Amino acid sequence: MDQATFTLLADRYMDMVFRLARSWLRSPQDADDVTQEVFLRLLRSDIRFEGDEHARRWLARVTVNEARRLCRSPWRRRTVPLDEHQPEEKFNKEEQRALFDAVMELPGKYRVPLHLYYYEGYAVKEVAEMLGRSPSTVQTQLARAREQLKKKLKEDWSND
Amino acid sequence: MIDRNRYRETFSHIRVSPEMRTRILNMERPARKSRRRAAALAAAVLAVTLSAAAVAFGGTLTDWFAREWAERTGGELSGGQAAVIDSLTQEVGQRAVSGGVTVTVDSVTVGTESLWVLLDAEGMEFDPDGLYTFGTPMADIQPDPNDGQHGGSGWNVSSVGVTESGSLRLLLRFSAVLFGGARLDDGGYTLELSLGDLTRVDNGREEIICAGEWAFSIPLTAESLSPVLTVESAAVTGDVMAPDGKGQEERERREVVLYDLRVTATGLSFRHDGSVGLLMQVAAVLEDGTVVRSGSGGGSRTDDGSWYDTWEWPVPIDVGSIAALRIGETEIPLQ
Incomplete structure (x- = not known):
């Protein structure tokens, strides 16, 4: 990939990749590592994207795979305590902080489909394909995520 | 009421740090001396392959x-x-x-x-x-x-x-x-x-x-032991995660003293007092100017409370050809 195209795509999608990695991995440093690895792979690839959506989906898939790979390694669990050196994300409102904390307390299998569906706007079928799960599993996981958030925050989730 | 808009509003605050953004935007594709191969070799990652075809790899x-x-x-x-x-x-x-x-x-x-x-x-x-x-x-x-x-x-x-x-x-x-x-x-x-x-x-x-x-x-079995270059201590400057005095931590640029630095053919290790978390990049600078950025690494708190960090070179290096270490913004010459 040429440098100019890389710079354009990196600038446009870096936050998207980081958010998705962050939704999967509780450690911001791990999310940093995954983000860096995703863009290194992009830079070294020969792929030609058919459009912005093609690039976005490719980056999302690679991010999911890299995050999954990191989770499989026992490295971090045994050598870097996860509660050490955690930076604070800054929010404008306390309710945003509360929602973020509540989401990050969810199991990963609920957090990631929640993020892909509600933030990135992928359809259930697309989320299922990306995560290697059935659409019905993803539907169930979204419902359970919403239920758990409702209990934690004592607020209803509007149906959408 | 929680809804999609509130979820999006909340997570829009999650962004890459300015330092990471700069680092990624400054990534450069390595110059290729030979004609581009028809295949990509996936090294130690699980990911979607992008290559058109793979060449046979029967090498050592x-x-x-x-x-x-x-x-x-x-x-x-x-x-x-x-x-x-x-x-x-x-x-x-x-x-x-x-x-x-x-x-x-x-x-x-x-x-x-x-x-x-x-x-x-x-x-x-x-x-x-x-x-x-x-x-x-x-x-x-x-x-x-x-x-x-x-x-x-x-x-x-x-x-x-x-x-x-x-x-x-x-x-x-x-x-x-x-x-x-x-x-x-x-x-x-x-x-x-x-x-x-x-x-x-x-x-x-x-x-x-x-x-x-x-x-x-x-x-x-040891065919041979890699030589070890040691540096007793070095003060380096770069990004760390440090306590902000309010019970939280934040990223900042700071000088940190490292000690017991050891460089071998396959990696670098050092210790520090563990009062901050290091976010610095590590690289070996060779005599011919080639910069070899470290690959994976890890760390562990030791019994005396200090922190031991270890970094791996992606390819074993001839220790005798390493001219300096680059840790964060500091370059440490090696003899």
Whole structure:
């Protein structure tokens, strides 16, 4: 990939990749590592994207795979305590902080489909394909995520 | 009421740090001296393959390191480096059969705190464009170099190509945090490997193509010990995570004193007081100006409360050719 195209795509999608990695991995440093690895792979690839959506989906898939790979390694669990050196994300409102904390307390299998569906706007079928799960599993996981958030925050989730 | 808008509003605050943004935007594709190959070799990652076709990889570990070096630096391995890699590499030849598939441990390159193990699998047809791994790989060093204390290890396995004879080549990479002075290459250790379920990865989905278990016990004999360059202490400046005085932590730029720095052919280790978390990049600067950025790393708090950090070079380096270390924004000359 040429440098100019890389710079354009990196600038446009870096936050998207980081958010998705962050939704999967509780450690911001791990999310940093995954983000860096995703863009290194992009830079070294020969792929030609058919459009912005093609690039976005490719980056999302690679991010999911890299995050999954990191989770499989026992490295971090045994050598870097996860509660050490955690930076604070800054929010404008306390309710945003509360929602973020509540989401990050969810199991990963609920957090990631929640993020892909509600933030990135992928359809259930697309989320299922990306995560290697059935659409019905993803539907169930979204419902359970919403239920758990409702209990934690004592607020209803509007149906959408 | 929680809804999509509130979720989006909340998570829009999650962004890459300015430092990481700069680092990524400044990434450069290594210059290629030779004509672009028709294939990409997936090194130690599970990801969607982007290549049009894979070339047969029937080479040795040294050949694999040469490809990695070319990918990362755009240059060729020096004679000195190839000699270092050869001296750290031992042939193994152990085989195990399960589910009709024979897995052979071809060879292993033994570093101070890291290993590279070249594996062959044969007995079924493999797609040269496919990505493969083992679903449940377990790797352990016996006896425990850390004697049950802190530290730890990590590993992953992925395919690197298909040979002309049709066998699948895989690479297992293993890294350990050995803060007590133990070395994997001093001849006293054995690598215990258990590889379960040969698996193909396709678009994020994993499919077991051969259920089975292949187990090996590989003595790590030292062909030669890598020389060690030491630096008693060095003050370096760079990004850290530091307490903000309000019970939280924040990223800032600071000077940190590192001590007991040790540089070997396969990595770098050092200690610090552990009062901050280091976010600095680490690299070796060679005499010819080549900059070799570290690969994976890890750390562990030790009994005295200090922190031990270890970093791996992606390819073994001729220690004699390292002119300096670059840690954060500081360059430390080495004699």
